[in-house]
Amino acid sequence: MKYFEYRTSDRIKALTTTTGLGNVAFHILDDKEAVLKRRKEIAEFLNVDVSHLVFTHQSHSDVIKEATLLDIGRGSFSFEEGIEADSLYTKERGLAVGIFHADCVPIFFYDLTVPLVGIIHAGFPGTLKHIAYKAIKHVINQENLNPDNIKVVLGPSRRKGSYLLSDEEREKVTIAGCPLFDDYFDMNESNVLDLICAGIPMKNISDINIDTVKDSKCYSAYLKTPAGRMASLIILK
Numbered sequence: 001m002k003y004f005e006y007r008t009s010d011r012i013k014a015l016t017t018t019t020g021l022g023n024v025a026f027h028i029l030d031d032k033e034a035v036l037k038r039r040k041e042i043a044e045f046l047n048v049d050v051s052h053l054v055f056t057h058q059s060h061s062d063v064i065k066e067a068t069l070l071d072i073g074r075g076s077f078s079f080e081e082g083i084e085a086d087s088l089y090t091k092e093r094g095l096a097v098g099i100f101h102a103d104c105v106p107i108f109f110y111d112l113t114v115p116l117v118g119i120i121h122a123g124f125p126g127t128l129k130h131i132a133y134k135a136i137k138h139v140i141n142q143e144n145l146n147p148d149n150i151k152v153v154l155g156p157s158r159r160k161g162s163y164l165l166s167d168e169e170r171e172k173v174t175i176a177g178c179p180l181f182d183d184y185f186d187m188n189e190s191n192v193l194d195l196i197c198a199g200i201p202m203k204n205i206s207d208i209n210i211d212t213v214k215d216s217k218c219y220s221a222y223l224k225t226p227a228g229r230m231a232s233l234i235i236l237k
Contacts, residue, residue: 001217003045004208006108006153012117013046013096014108014234016155018217023228025100027079030228036077046235048094050076053233055098057082060125064118064135066090066142067097086126087135089118090236091143098233102221103158103212105187106232107132107195109139111149117234124169127187128176133194140199147199155232156210156218160186 002021006014017038023030024038036050043050054067055075064087067074072095075082079100088097089109097119099106104123110116120126120135140147163185165173173180178190188207195205212218219228 002041004156004210004217006155006208008108008110008151008153009112011112011115011237012110012234013237014117014153014232015045016106016232017042017230019219019228020217023219024231025079025229027100028227028229039076042231042233046096046233048096048235052076052094053096053098054088054090055079055082055100055231056085056088056121058086058099058121059084060121060123061086062126062129062131062134063087064089064120064131064138067095068092069095071095086131087118087120089116089139091116093236096233096235098231100229100231101157102219102229105157105191106155107191108153108155108232108234109136110151110234111145113149114143114145115236116143116145117236119232119234122187122191124185124187127190128172128178130176130194132191133198136195136198136200148201148204150200150204152195152200152205154188154191154205154207156208156212156215156230157187158213158220158222159188159211160184162211162213162222163187
């Protein structure tokens with residue numbers, strides 16, 4: 001199994017790669033040609049050129065940017081040449097926007113009335129910065145969207161039962177105003193609450209419910225084995 005695919009619309013393709021495909025990130029120690037070969041396989045699956053896989057040069061920020069046709073090739077062949085952001089959206093057909101992750105939450109969103117698709121990289125730091133709330137509010141305001149039309153899907157991530165917090169992490173979660181569940185952190189629940197605060201109806205939010213720590217089809221930065229990153233991408237056909 002090389003991909004988790006998401007039920008969205010026949011006008012959209014959304015996926016997360018798995019360990020079955022292999023590491024797809026250039027910034028992880030790996031053979032660059034092998035990574036590029038895997039990316040070309042993703043591009044073929046999405047029926048686009050590999051240069052149309054536009055990725056973030058992510059840094060656990062709370063920055064969201066729009067990707068246009070001027071961004072073709074950004075992050076396609078080099079991590080450092082990606083778009084400086086942790087969330088991307090696009091209105092362009094045939095342009096896939098993507099992020100890299102292991103235990104972080106990939107958050108897909110789309111509005112078919114525009115149409116528009118986007119992706120958010122919400123790891124521990126990004127979740128505490130409320131990137132999901134900020135990204136959705138930005139897109140709503142920038143594109144004059146009705147939040148009732150926005151659908152959201154949460155992909156595989158480190159789940160509450162696998163996320164025992166240290167004392168330092170617990171303090172950071174409390175300061176950020178994110179919910180605590182005894183000594184465990186539920187990144188997905190925190191991001192869902194932020195999405196709802198941004199105006200997304202609960203009925204528009206779905207979750208694949210896969211724990212990257214427990215599922216061998218996923219890379220896990222927490223486990224550190226095997227070394228690698230998944231990619232999550234979404235594209236308007």
